[in-house]
Amino acid sequence: VTDDRPLRGASGIRVLEFSHGLAAAYAGLILASQGARVCRVPIEGRNVDQLQAAYYDRGKVSTSPGSAATLIASADVILSDLHPADARARSLPTSIEQVPATQTVVHITPFGITGPRADYVMEDITEWAAGGLAYATRRLDRAGEPEASESSPLLAHGRQPELLGGMAGALGTFFALLTREHDPGPRMIDASRQEVQAAMAQAILVPFIWNSIVPGSPQARTTQGMLLEAADGHIYIRAVELHHWRGLFELIGDNGWSADVASWSLEMINANKEAIAPLIALWAAQTPRDYIYHEGQKRGLPVAMPRTLDDVLAWTHLYERGFWTHVAVHDGSTVRAPALPVLDAGELPPERGAASHPGRAWPE
Amino acid sequence: MSSGLSGIRVLDLGWAWAGPFAAMILADLGADVLKLESATRIDRLRLSGPFSDNVMHHERSGFFGICNRGKKSFTLNLKHPRARSLVLDLVARCDVVVENFAPRVLPSLGIDASALRERNPRLVVLRMSGYGATGPERDYVSYGDHLLYAAGAASVTGADGDPPTQLGISYGDPVGGLYGALAVLAALRDRERSGRGTTIELSQVEGVASLLATSLMATDAQLPVMRTVDKSPDMHPHGFYRCAGQDAWVAIAVRGDDGWRRFRDLLLTDKFVVPESPLLADRLAAAAEIDRVVAAWSAQQSPWTVTERCQRDKIAAFPVLTAPDLVFDDHLAARGFFPIVHRAVVGPAPVSGPLIKGYGCAASVKGPAPLLGEHNDYVFKQVLELTDEAYGQGLAEGLIA
Numbered sequence: 189v190t191d192d193r194p195l196r197g198a199s200g201i202r203v204l205e206f207s208h209g210l211a212a213a214y215a216g217l218i219l220a221s222q223g224a225r226v227c228r229v230p231i232e233g234r235n236v237d238q239l240q241a242a243y244y245d246r247g248k249v250s251t252s253p254g255s256a257a258t259l260i261a262s263a264d265v266i267l268s269d270l271h272p273a274d275a276r277a278r279s280l281p282t283s284i285e286q287v288p289a290t291q292t293v294v295h296i297t298p299f300g301i302t303g304p305r306a307d308y309v310m311e312d313i314t315e316w317a318a319g320g321l322a323y324a325t326r327r328l329d330r331a332g333e334p335e336a337s338e339s340s341p342l343l344a345h346g347r348q349p350e351l352l353g354g355m356a357g358a359l360g361t362f363f364a365l366l367t368r369e370h371d372p373g374p375r376m377i378d379a380s381r382q383e384v385q386a387a388m389a390q391a392i393l394v395p396f397i398w399n400s401i402v403p404g405s406p407q408a409r410t411t412q413g414m415l416l417e418a419a420d421g422h423i424y425i426r427a428v429e430l431h432h433w434r435g436l437f438e439l440i441g442d443n444g445w446s447a448d449v450a451s452w453s454l455e456m457i458n459a460n461k462e463a464i465a466p467l468i469a470l471w472a473a474q475t476p477r478d479y480i481y482h483e484g485q486k487r488g489l490p491v492a493m494p495r496t497l498d499d500v501l502a503w504t505h506l507y508e509r510g511f512w513t514h515v516a517v518h519d520g521s522t523v524r525a526p527a528l529p530v531l532d533a534g535e536l537p538p539e540r541g542a543a544s545h546p547g548r549a550w551p552e
Numbered sequence: 553m554s555s556g557l558s559g560i561r562v563l564d565l566g567w568a569w570a571g572p573f574a575a576m577i578l579a580d581l582g583a584d585v586l587k588l589e590s591a592t593r594i595d596r597l598r599l600s601g602p603f604s605d606n607v608m609h610h611e612r613s614g615f616f617g618i619c620n621r622g623k624k625s626f627t628l629n630l631k632h633p634r635a636r637s638l639v640l641d642l643v644a645r646c647d648v649v650v651e652n653f654a655p656r657v658l659p660s661l662g663i664d665a666s667a668l669r670e671r672n673p674r675l676v677v678l679r680m681s682g683y684g685a686t687g688p689e690r691d692y693v694s695y696g697d698h699l700l701y702a703a704g705a706a707s708v709t710g711a712d713g714d715p716p717t718q719l720g721i722s723y724g725d726p727v728g729g730l731y732g733a734l735a736v737l738a739a740l741r742d743r744e745r746s747g748r749g750t751t752i753e754l755s756q757v758e759g760v761a762s763l764l765a766t767s768l769m770a771t772d773a774q775l776p777v778m779r780t781v782d783k784s785p786d787m788h789p790h791g792f793y794r795c796a797g798q799d800a801w802v803a804i805a806v807r808g809d810d811g812w813r814r815f816r817d818l819l820l821t822d823k824f825v826v827p828e829s830p831l832l833a834d835r836l837a838a839a840a841e842i843d844r845v846v847a848a849w850s851a852q853q854s855p856w857t858v859t860e861r862c863q864r865d866k867i868a869a870f871p872v873l874t875a876p877d878l879v880f881d882d883h884l885a886a887r888g889f890f891p892i893v894h895r896a897v898v899g900p901a902p903v904s905g906p907l908i909k910g911y912g913c914a915a916s917v918k919g920p921a922p923l924l925g926e927h928n929d930y931v932f933k934q935v936l937e938l939t940d941e942a943y944g945q946g947l948a949e950g951l952i953a
Contacts, residue, residue: 193750195735195738195739195750195752196740196742196745197737197738197739197741197742198618198738198741199741199742199745204952207811218734222738222779223571231759237766239766239769239770239775240766240771241650242769243765243766243769268630281918283911284911284912287911287912297652299883300887300909302886302887303883303884303886303887304882304883304886305883308863308868308870309863309866309867309868310868310870311787311790311807312784312805313782313784313790313791313792313803313804313805313868313870314803314804314805314868314869315870316803317801317802317870317871317872317873318870318871319805319873319879320873320875320878321719321720321721322720322803322872323720323801323872323873323874323875324718324719324720324721324828325709325717325718325720325888326720327710327711327714327717340782340791340792340794341782341792341801341803341872342709342717342780342781342782343708343780343781343782343783344635344705344709344719344780345705345709345764345767345779345780346708346763346764346765346766346767347706348763349893351763352727352730352763355730355731355734356730356907356908357908358734359577359730359733359737359907359908360908360910362556362734362737362740362741363556363557363581363737363908363913363915364556364910364912364913365556365741366556366557366737366740366741366744367554367555367556367910367912368556368912369556369741369744370554371554373762373912374912375910375911375912375913376912377908377909377910377911377913378908378909378910378911379907379908380909382554382883383887383889383904383905383907383908384907384908386660386878386884386889386904387726387904387905387906387907388721388726388727388730389720389721389722389875389878389904390569390571390573390615390618390619390726390904391722392612392720392721392875393618393875393878393904394602394615394617394618395602395614395875407823412697412718412722413697413698415715417714422701422715422716424698424701424716426695426697426698428596428695429596431934441814448660451886452597480812484876485689485691485692485693488693489693490693490695490698491698492694492695492698492699492701492702492704493701493702494701494706494707494716495701495702495703495704495707496707497704497707497708497764497767497768497777498769498771499704499707500703500704500761501768501771501772504688505683505687505688505689506687506758506761508686508687508688509684509686509755509758511755511758511761515769517769517773521773523772523773524768524769524772525765525766525768525769525772526758526761526762526764526765526768527762528730528762529731529735529754529755529758529759529762530732530734530735530752530753530754531731531734531735534657550613
């Protein structure tokens with residue numbers, strides 16, 4: 189969403205997309221939404237189902253595998269998430285020396301195109317494990333069951349490492365294009381999906397970076413807020429600053445204890461959190477979650493409404509912001525789907541392919 | 553080596569994580585990032601532990617250090633009556649402004665996006681907030697972890713019967729930061745052609761929801777969407793399996809019937825017998841029994857042993873890396889992902905590297921995080937060209953503070 193006009197940061201750019209999975213497909217979608225002409229080369233054994241193709245292949249044309257070699261020469265950007273060995277087998281440049289002066293090549297791979305594990309075979313779950321976030325993603329503690337630290341890690345939903353990699357690949361593409369504006373020449377971007385996740389894992393990396401540690405040091409779980417059982421479902425509260433806590437105590441009202449703690453300092457509250465938490469839980473259990481959510485927010489309390497996907501689709505706030513677009517699926521019907529945050533210029537057709545948008549098609 | 557953001561100056565009004573993370577990416581890509589801070593209201597990240605040597609001090613926060621590397625810090629009390637005019641003078645000399653306050657905050661200080669762009673029409677303004685600047689819940693507050701619940705992500709993590717379950721970090725913050733930096737680059741390239749800046753209005757909850765796109769589509773089409781746990785309908789074995797060692801795990805995903813034959817041979821070599829299960833349907837039907845055998849097999853080995861044996865046979869496997877594993881990882885070391893920076897007060901320490909590697913366009917960590925107000929002279933005297941007298945007056949009045 190921009191204030192006065194859609195962005196077209198990739199206008200005039202021809203992108204040849206080699207997407208085995210979602211990473212290059214998402215990068216290609218972002219570039220298509222920003223005005224690029226994106227041509228997708230079909231990849232045998234592509235790990236993209238019909239619904240994913242309906243979403244991620246919008247605004248693109250596809251070509252026959254046989255013509256890819258010809259198109260490589262005329263592309264401004266080559267976008268690939270192929271395994272490095274497969275990229276080499278297709279004669280895609282994997283070093284800057286191989287990139288023509290007029291071109292940008294963007295690789296989005298599990299481990300990058302260099303390093304001792306560049307050629308490892310990976311899937312979504314192994315990528316999530318490699319990025320450092322899986323270890324910190326565990327079931328919440330439940331009474332009578334093993335502590336979370338003893339339970340199995342959990343996989344994130346929706347192939348997150350590939351999508352994050354796709355965003356990083358698109359970022360790298362814009363970075364290379366901006367560089368080329370003032371300094372022509374070949375460019376290559378190497379986006380490692382492990383590194384994108386590790387860069388995002390700052391909160392859990394910090395204790396080990398800034399203090400003396402040795403390999404194998406135990407890792408504490410990050411502490412977050414309170415997931416409470418309200419009278420009619422879950423509610424999530426995380427008070428950090430003093431005014432958050434005061435907002436919460438004001439919301440609870442005078443029930444015998446909250447008026448006393450409302451005058452405490454933040455240090456006192458933090459020191460007595462374990463004693464306060466059960467009292468807050470008891471209050472929440474008797475209170476409707478809509479009330480906690482809206483009245484808590486009115487008092488500046490960071491409180492979230494845990495939503496199912498159905499709830500998200502029905503959320504008035506997103507409707508009023510125009511968050512939803514429509515995408516045609518394989519049976520000819522259309523379903524609601526998220527618009528790309530910020531980057532959607534509103535020009536992507538609902539169906540796969542770009543034929544309905546003259547001028548976008550490439551090759552002509 | 554050239555960089556697309558050389559010569560681009562960014563005013564970082566970011567607070568806590570999401571905004572500073574976006575500005576950090578821009579700094580790694582070569583922008584000159586000026587971080588506005590104030591001793592009258594210190595960035596929450598500076599006060600977030602852990603602290604080096606376990607000494608609580610605003611110059612010792614590791615989280616602040618890693619997220620603000622390569623930036624310059626200057627101090628300005630935004631509540632001072634003359635602050636607004638200095639901010640406007642500064643944006644006239646900047647290309648990008650990044651902010652992630654609640655939408656009501658900057659307008660209340662008289663420095664909303666329209667005022668900034670009126671002063672500099674080529675300015676790109678990135679406004680980030682939890683729920684966006686429009687809509688009935690625009691003023692609602694959040695941290696990145698709230699957004700996992702709000703966007704539905706927590707509802708599909710974990711197993712049926714579990715409460716909504718978070719991912720391991722406040723995911724909504726770095727996802728928002730990444731989308732924000734991406735949008736800034738798109739806007740800068742757009743500006744190369746149009747000559748005009750723009751205001752980018754980013755809702756972080758929409759950023760998280762966008763990464764669930766096809767599950768939301770499936771839900772709208774009334775197709776079933778399963779909670780993930782660690783399983784896949786397309787592969788088995790598939791999951792996290794316990795290994796020898798304290799809280800040691802390996803992820804294994806066996807794709808295809810050929811992959812299963814190779815993996816089964818590996819088990820048989822170690823005298824672990826599993827049903828033949830030649831087809832995926834057979835393996836899914838016998839999933840519990842197969843998982844028991846795989847878990848017993850992996851429990852005798854380290855995660856790296858399982859990984860190396862599987863990878864030799866082209867089977868996807870990898871240890872569940874902890875944070876210290878990442879810091880000491882030889883592959884990441886070979887790629888130079890944890891450069892050492894020397895930070896005043898704290899001393900030398902590694903920081904995680906840029907999100908991407910560029911060839912022919914440099915992306916790198918430019919230096920350590922700044923001390924509070926370390927670059928006041930640079931910003932006020934060189935960039936804003938204040939005289940020594942005006943600078944001294946600003947200090948005396950509590951404006952530069």
